Amino acid sequence: MSAPSADPASVNLRPWLGQMRPFAGLMALGILLNLIALASSVGLIALSGWFLSAAALAGTSAATAATFNFLLPSAGVRGFAITRTAGRYGERVASHEGTLRLLSRLRRHLYQAIEPLSPTALQRYGSSDLMARLTADVDALDNLYLRVVTPSIVAMGIIVLCGVVIGVFVPAIGIFAALALAISGTLGPWLAWRRGHRLSHHWQALDTDLRARLLERLPALSELLLYGRWQPETEALLDAQRERDQQELALAGLWGRSQLLSQVLLGLTITGVLAMAAWWSVNRDLSPTLIALMGLSVMGAFEAIAMLPQAWQNLGRIQRAAGRLDELTERVPSIAFPAESRAIPDDNGLEIRDLDVRFADGTRALSEFSLTLAPGEHFALLGPSGGGKTTLLNTLVRFVPPTSGSILLGGVPLEQLDEATLRASMAVAPQETHLFVASYRDNLKLGNPAAGDDELYELLQALDLTGWLDDQPDGLDSYPDEGGSSLSGGQLKRFGIARALLSRAPILLLDEPTEGLDERTARRVLATIRARAGSRTLLMITHHAGGLEQLDRIGIMDEGQLLEVGPPQALLENLDSRFSALQQQIVL
Numbered sequence: 193m194s195a196p197s198a199d200p201a202s203v204n205l206r207p208w209l210g211q212m213r214p215f216a217g218l219m220a221l222g223i224l225l226n227l228i229a230l231a232s233s234v235g236l237i238a239l240s241g242w243f244l245s246a247a248a249l250a251g252t253s254a255a256t257a258a259t260f261n262f263l264l265p266s267a268g269v270r271g272f273a274i275t276r277t278a279g280r281y282g283e284r285v286a287s288h289e290g291t292l293r294l295l296s297r298l299r300r301h302l303y304q305a306i307e308p309l310s311p312t313a314l315q316r317y318g319s320s321d322l323m324a325r326l327t328a329d330v331d332a333l334d335n336l337y338l339r340v341v342t343p344s345i346v347a348m349g350i351i352v353l354c355g356v357v358i359g360v361f362v363p364a365i366g367i368f369a370a371l372a373l374a375i376s377g378t379l380g381p382w383l384a385w386r387r388g389h390r391l392s393h394h395w396q397a398l399d400t401d402l403r404a405r406l407l408e409r410l411p412a413l414s415e416l417l418l419y420g421r422w423q424p425e426t427e428a429l430l431d432a433q434r435e436r437d438q439q440e441l442a443l444a445g446l447w448g449r450s451q452l453l454s455q456v457l458l459g460l461t462i463t464g465v466l467a468m469a470a471w472w473s474v475n476r477d478l479s480p481t482l483i484a485l486m487g488l489s490v491m492g493a494f495e496a497i498a499m500l501p502q503a504w505q506n507l508g509r510i511q512r513a514a515g516r517l518d519e520l521t522e523r524v525p526s527i528a529f530p531a532e533s534r535a536i537p538d539d540n541g542l543e544i545r546d547l548d549v550r551f552a553d554g555t556r557a558l559s560e561f562s563l564t565l566a567p568g569e570h571f572a573l574l575g576p577s578g579g580g581k582t583t584l585l586n587t588l589v590r591f592v593p594p595t596s597g598s599i600l601l602g603g604v605p606l607e608q609l610d611e612a613t614l615r616a617s618m619a620v621a622p623q624e625t626h627l628f629v630a631s632y633r634d635n636l637k638l639g640n641p642a643a644g645d646d647e648l649y650e651l652l653q654a655l656d657l658t659g660w661l662d663d664q665p666d667g668l669d670s671y672p673d674e675g676g677s678s679l680s681g682g683q684l685k686r687f688g689i690a691r692a693l694l695s696r697a698p699i700l701l702l703d704e705p706t707e708g709l710d711e712r713t714a715r716r717v718l719a720t721i722r723a724r725a726g727s728r729t730l731l732m733i734t735h736h737a738g739g740l741e742q743l744d745r746i747g748i749m750d751e752g753q754l755l756e757v758g759p760p761q762a763l764l765e766n767l768d769s770r771f772s773a774l775q776q777q778i779v780l
């Protein structure tokens with residue numbers, strides 16, 4: 193579900209308009225060609241009108257009929273028809289090229305803005321909501337240029353042009369026509385914007401929520417079917433769709449009303465221009481053949497302003513999309529890395545000092561947590577669910593910013609390391625392993641692109657995955673199902689461990705590596721982890737106390753604090769220790 197969004201009126205669209213700057217030339221060309229196409233339309237219709245009436249008047253006597261030049265106006269009509277078609281074609285090419293480039297820039301801008309944000313905080317939005325922001329919202333923003341900015345500029349140009357064309361013959365009528373068109377061109381869109389921006393803002397909210405809900409529920413289809421929730425969910429989705437459609441209907445009604453207003457104003461403008469032209473023709477020296485030209489010029493110019501009400505009514509939709517994108521980049525804390533590391537770590541030891549982590553909702557996940565891991569030490573951190581173990585790992589990889597305290601890698605504070613150095617220093621097997629739609633080989637080589645097949649086979653065998661690999665139709669060249677559903681939970685876990693173990697990083701961070709494994713496999717996996725970790729520093733977090741006796745030290749944490757720490761043997765010998773109590777539970 194999407195987070196609350198900003199008030200449409202308070203959203204600043206200027207930075208988004210600024211994204212257009214690199215394509216200003218292309219956009220200007222599009223506007224110019226659009227103006228040429230529309231001006232040709234006005235010219236075509238006005239000249240045709242004049243031609244017909246002038247030809248009719250010329251035909252009233254043999255003398256005028258003989259001298260009337262039919263060729264020049266018909267060449268003009270053809271010329272306008274050609275420039276109109278060419279202008280329209282060129283405008284489409286230029287504005288579509290500009291829009292597509294802009295769209296790619298908008299997406300790149302957004303991906304770059306998201307990249308430094310804390311992934312853990314970002315995930316709180318949910319992948320479906322993020323997806324809706326990255327697709328529907330960016331698409332809506334795209335309309336700002338194509339459907340609001342460009343048509344508004346073109347309409348202004350055409351209004352001026354129409355005024356000039358008429359004003360050449362009678363300035364007063366030209367001024368009247370331009371002013372009346374300007375009023376029709378602003379009143380309809382103003383009404384549409386005033387009445388429609390909240391409606392369209394609401395429509396956009398309902399539409400993105402609907403998409404997000406659909407995207408969220410589809411992957412959970414099997415659970416929803418098993419719990420008999422698919423039917424109610426479908427009905428809820430249909431209700432949401434109906435609500436969105438009602439908004440759409442209201443918007444269509446509003447568009448109809450603003451169109452009606454514009455048409456009435458157009459009718460009044462044409463009537464006014466014709467009446468003035470007729471008066472000028474009777475009382476002054478205006479040729480009657482120009483009456484039709486003037487009326488038809490206004491009609492031609494109206495083509496440019498007819499689309500404005502709908503464009504401006506959609507402004508609320510665009511503002512909401514911009515607000516949601518701003519909110520994403522402003523609310524989620526960003527993690528800044530220096531361009532280059534300010535110091536080189538002395539070794540692969542880790543020192544965590546008085547670490548505090550508080551989340552935006554007030555949860556205190558770590559509280560004055562301190563721990564030092566000697567270079568090459570193998571350490572297991574045990575604790576109940578919700579104790580803060582994963583948060584500690586996320587803080588170590590800088591996915592979560594600490595509220596206070598510090599972490600040093602080889603004596604260097606993490607904030608002094610550039611991103612490449614930090615990532616190369618730590619290999620992580622997270623709680624959930626994601627498999628990409630790529631071969632199993634490529635999925636494994638994410639941990640180390642240089643790893644050879646022999647190493648992959650050896651590692652899979654050590655992790656007891658050869659039986660699974662033998663069942664794959666093309667071995668390592670086989671593809672997993674999307675999300676990894678072709679592996680059992682335990683197999684997927686080991687796959688993630690293999691990926692981390694393949695890396696050459698001097699620090700290994702493993703989140704619940706034995707979760708979902710039977711006792712025998714868990715021991716084998718632990719032995720492989722220890723052997724492959726070798727002289728690397730190993731921090732393993734787990735719920736399970738079994739099989740940890742071989743590690744250098746064990747720590748027990750709960751409620752964000754380290755409660756007990758020591759070598760496993762020493763803790764086992766102390767019958768009052770929490771570790772012995774946990775071991776007793778396993779034995780019982």
Ligand SMILES: Nc1ncnc2c1ncn2[C@@H]1O[C@H](COP(=O)(O)OP(=O)(O)OP(=O)(O)O)[C@@H](O)[C@H]1O
Nearest residue numbers: 312551553555557576577578579580581582583584
């Ligand atoms: N992004 C977040 N925003 C708010 N609270 C969070 C966030 N991530 C974790 N928490 C909370 O912080 C506390 C510690 O969570 P954490 O995931 O670190 O525990 P854990 O020991 O790893 O649990 P588990 O063993 O079940 O994975 C929990 O109360 C959890 O609800």
